[in-house]
Amino acid sequence: MITPDKVPIHLKVTLTIREAAEYSNIGINKIDSLLRTPNCPFVLYVGTKKLVKRKEFEQFISQKLII
Numbered sequence: 178m179i180t181p182d183k184v185p186i187h188l189k190v191t192l193t194i195r196e197a198a199e200y201s202n203i204g205i206n207k208i209d210s211l212l213r214t215p216n217c218p219f220v221l222y223v224g225t226k227k228l229v230k231r232k233e234f235e236q237f238i239s240q241k242l243i244i
Contacts, residue, residue: 191221191228200231201238211244 186192186200194212198205212220212227219233238244 186231189231192231192234193228197229197231197234201234203238203244207244 186196189196192200194205194208197203197208201208208229209227211217212229219230219237221228221230
């Protein structure tokens with residue numbers, strides 16, 4: 178059985194800001210800034226907590242030349 182601590186990042190549907198930073202090699206502050214932009218395509222709010230939708234985040238990164 179896979180416990181939540183053992184799920185590899187590349188299999189998770191959503192990531193914390195810290196996990197997204199580790200996964201993408203983009204800083205925590207920059208990711209937080211991107212999540213605050215209006216109509217951010219990869220933010221998911223769970224109450225007041227912000228999570229990163231991994232697939233949408235990957236697509237966003239692949240389409241950008243400069244962040």
